[in-house]
Amino acid sequence: MNLLVLGTGGREHALAYKLAQDDKVKTVFVATGNAGTKSEPKLQNVALDIKDHKAVATFCQNNGIEFVLVGAEAPLVAGIVDDLQKENIKVWGCSQYCSQLEGSKAFAKDFMVKHAIPTAFYEVFSEVAPAKDFVKQQGTPIVIKADGLAAGKGVIVAMNEAEAFGAIDDMLSGNKFGQAGSRVVIEEFLAGEEASFICMIDGKNILPMATSQDHKRIFEGDKGDNTGGMGAYSPAPVVTDEVHQKVMNQIIRPVVQAMADNGTPYTGFLYAGLMIDKDSNPKVIEFNCRFGDPETQPIMMRLKSSLVDLIMLGLDGNLPSVAEWDDRPALGIVLAGRDYPQGSNKGDVITGLGETDDVKIFHAGTAVNDKGEIITSGGRIVCVTALGESIKDAQTKALAVCEQVQFDGKQYRRDIGWRAIGR
Numbered sequence: 001m002n003l004l005v006l007g008t009g010g011r012e013h014a015l016a017y018k019l020a021q022d023d024k025v026k027t028v029f030v031a032t033g034n035a036g037t038k039s040e041p042k043l044q045n046v047a048l049d050i051k052d053h054k055a056v057a058t059f060c061q062n063n064g065i066e067f068v069l070v071g072a073e074a075p076l077v078a079g080i081v082d083d084l085q086k087e088n089i090k091v092w093g094c095s096q097y098c099s100q101l102e103g104s105k106a107f108a109k110d111f112m113v114k115h116a117i118p119t120a121f122y123e124v125f126s127e128v129a130p131a132k133d134f135v136k137q138q139g140t141p142i143v144i145k146a147d148g149l150a151a152g153k154g155v156i157v158a159m160n161e162a163e164a165f166g167a168i169d170d171m172l173s174g175n176k177f178g179q180a181g182s183r184v185v186i187e188e189f190l191a192g193e194e195a196s197f198i199c200m201i202d203g204k205n206i207l208p209m210a211t212s213q214d215h216k217r218i219f220e221g222d223k224g225d226n227t228g229g230m231g232a233y234s235p236a237p238v239v240t241d242e243v244h245q246k247v248m249n250q251i252i253r254p255v256v257q258a259m260a261d262n263g264t265p266y267t268g269f270l271y272a273g274l275m276i277d278k279d280s281n282p283k284v285i286e287f288n289c290r291f292g293d294p295e296t297q298p299i300m301m302r303l304k305s306s307l308v309d310l311i312m313l314g315l316d317g318n319l320p321s322v323a324e325w326d327d328r329p330a331l332g333i334v335l336a337g338r339d340y341p342q343g344s345n346k347g348d349v350i351t352g353l354g355e356t357d358d359v360k361i362f363h364a365g366t367a368v369n370d371k372g373e374i375i376t377s378g379g380r381i382v383c384v385t386a387l388g389e390s391i392k393d394a395q396t397k398a399l400a401v402c403e404q405v406q407f408d409g410k411q412y413r414r415d416i417g418w419r420a421i422g423r
């Protein structure tokens with residue numbers, strides 16, 4: 001069978017790589033992919049404009065695509081699932097309606113309050129003066145978020161009033177995030193340890209993926225600006241059995257039930273970004289309507305079940321409640337370009353991309369130039385992902401390969417996994 005994955009990042013490389021391991025699969029097309037998906041066996045890049053849903057549908061019809069897997073949030077928010085379904089094309093992802101859980105922080109917050117899902121106290125503002133009054137009244141630390149999609153970068157954790165006011169000015173009057181910043185959500189600062197809790201959902205059945213933890217900040221020690229994620233590992237020991245039960249009962253099941261009751265069943269991946277406090281109580285920081293990047297990379301390294309089978313069962317409404325996992329932990333380290341997270345880098349030649357046993361290099365912002373060399377083409381360039389006997393062992397294996405990969409301006413964190421290793 002042939003499949004189509006939509007996206008260009010490390011997440012899509014990992015998902016496509018995993019799909020291709022199933023013997024039933026002949027070709028996994030990736031639109032538009034990167035240098036990694038271009039060279040992988042059974043994967044083939046296609047230059048489709050994924051904003052053109054009609055063109056995607058035509059490609060599927062002409063190439064016998066069994067199902068489409070949507071990697072990133074933008075096409076979901078643009079309603080690609082609804083549009084492909086109208087053409088009778090099977091697609092793994094959520095509807096435009098459900099994607100508002102990620103596409104609009106205001107929608108997500110209202111939804112959580114309505115369904116008693118634990119989250120930070122918040123208010124939404126579109127004017128500067130009342131937003132600042134709210135900050136004065138609440139005190140700091142406080143969190144300022146652009147309302148729409150900002151690729152994980154529209155969030156400022158303000159430690160003092162000046163920082164909070166600066167963020168409000170940037171977002172509301174400075175237009176720093178364009179349309180995404182025309183409203184801001186100002187919310188309570190949550191203390192604790194973060195984890196990513198990602199599930200597959202078929203409208204009613206829930207299959208939790210292995211747990212994971214991301215590292216959002218650009219610098220070691222969790223310092224500096226927020227990014228899309230600088231590295232991740234799985235499993236995350238902070239998600240104990242007790243926390244797992246609470247997340248399922250207080251967060252995931254209520255979302256699935258509420259969406260079903262509303263006549264808008266949730267399908268596809270659902271990602272709850274959690275803050276877990278010292279009493280093991282989880283609160284939702286954000287929902288994403290897709291897999292995490294870079295969480296996908298270590299999680300797919302550990303998934304032993306066929307992702308093709310799981311998605312096909314999900315498309316039929318028969319998703320199992322458990323999958324089979326490699327007991328070994330996996331850890332992925334992102335190598336980013338010099339200008340990340342403010343900008344991206346293009347055209348720097350990348351060398352040293354050799355993989356070793358248990359270490360896989362998932363590409364993100366890479367391309368191939370006229371000379372056939374692999375070059376940088378984005379903010380996050382690759383994610384070096386290793387399986388190990390322990391998280392420390394996986395980190396050591398990944399770091400060895402991170403050192404060997406070379407490109408101008410390479411930056412990465414050597415401390416991915418520090419919380420789990422410190423336990």
Ligand code: AMP
Pocket residue numbers: 120143145152153154155157187188189190191194216226273285286
């Ligand atoms: P988001 O894009 O909403 O996931 O936020 C990005 C990052 O900002 C999160 O991963 C957290 O590290 C941090 N953050 C967001 N909201 C809060 C909050 N209410 N309290 C503390 N940290 C937060």
Ligand code: GLY
Pocket residue numbers: 152214228229288291292293294295
């Ligand atoms: N790694 C965070 C995200 O995918 O949103």
